[in-house]
Amino acid sequence: MSRIEKAMERAAQLREGGGVAPAPAPAPAPAGHQQKHVFKAIPSQPPPAPSVTPAITSDNPYLVNLNDPHSPTAEEYRKLKSVLVKMTKGEDFFKNTIMVTSAVPHEGKTLTALNLAISLAQEFDHTVLLVDADLRRPSVQRYLNMNNKRGLSDVLLEGLDIGDAIVATGIGKLSLIPAGRAVSNPVELFTSQKMKELIEEMKYRYPDRYLIFDTPPILPFAETRSLANLMDGVLFVVKERLASQENVKEAVEALKGCELLGLVYNDATLDRHDERYSYYRDYSPKAS
Numbered sequence: 001m002s003r004i005e006k007a008m009e010r011a012a013q014l015r016e017g018g019g020v021a022p023a024p025a026p027a028p029a030p031a032g033h034q035q036k037h038v039f040k041a042i043p044s045q046p047p048p049a050p051s052v053t054p055a056i057t058s059d060n061p062y063l064v065n066l067n068d069p070h071s072p073t074a075e076e077y078r079k080l081k082s083v084l085v086k087m088t089k090g091e092d093f094f095k096n097t098i099m100v101t102s103a104v105p106h107e108g109k110t111l112t113a114l115n116l117a118i119s120l121a122q123e124f125d126h127t128v129l130l131v132d133a134d135l136r137r138p139s140v141q142r143y144l145n146m147n148n149k150r151g152l153s154d155v156l157l158e159g160l161d162i163g164d165a166i167v168a169t170g171i172g173k174l175s176l177i178p179a180g181r182a183v184s185n186p187v188e189l190f191t192s193q194k195m196k197e198l199i200e201e202m203k204y205r206y207p208d209r210y211l212i213f214d215t216p217p218i219l220p221f222a223e224t225r226s227l228a229n230l231m232d233g234v235l236f237v238v239k240e241r242l243a244s245q246e247n248v249k250e251a252v253e254a255l256k257g258c259e260l261l262g263l264v265y266n267d268a269t270l271d272r273h274d275e276r277y278s279y280y281r282d283y284s285p286k287a288s
Helices: 003-016 072-088 109-121 140-144 152-158 186-190 193-205 223-228 245-254 275-283
Strands: 097-102 127-132 174-177 209-214 233-239 260-266
Touching: 072 109, 072 233, 072 260, 097 109, 097 193, 097 223, 109 127, 109 140, 109 174, 109 209, 109 233, 127 140, 140 174, 152 186, 152 193, 186 193, 186 223, 233 245
Parallel strands: 097 209, 097 233, 127 174, 127 209, 233 260
Antiparallel strands: none
């Protein structure tokens, strides 16, 4: 059939079909070539909701900034936080590595580090990474009812990436690096070049976070003095009626050359007749 005959036949088909030409049959794919895939349009879907870490719960009464935020003690920690932020954060500087320690054991340094970290992390502006650097007697996880096996010692000894050791707590913007597996002699570990490089790496990787280190007391152990030299500042905890004046003097002398940010006088006797605390009691939210 000639091209003219084909055109005439197609015109006749149009007339018979009311002006609608039949759909031409699909041309077969050339030999040796695969037909391209045809993808159906997929209706747009809303983006998946970001995963939310369930907040760690703890009923420990000493975690006042978590469990009793309207108490006078919680307010004292918020005052401490405000002073600390003024001392460490400015327009052209951010001293973000802070060590919390004491002269002797049982002065409340871990609770001070925890309540301070929680208070900072509950603010909109501050992200906090709390590091349990007390490898001799780690207790941060115990207070938070956590039981993660890996942590700081695994980063130093096994080369575990810092990011893999971080645990989100779900408490504001607070994350934690647990102590990790037990180490028989933390002194060698903390005085090593590797520890120095780790602190520098953490400052580089998390320049916008407060990095708060809970460490062993100064007088019984040597590693705390070495770690203090790697920090931007030291917060020194003294418990009333526990450490002697000589203890405090000796510990402060051991920190010579480090930036001592201040002293937290812990477990002080509360004057029940102090009008400020009557004010707190009067203005605390009442249970419904």
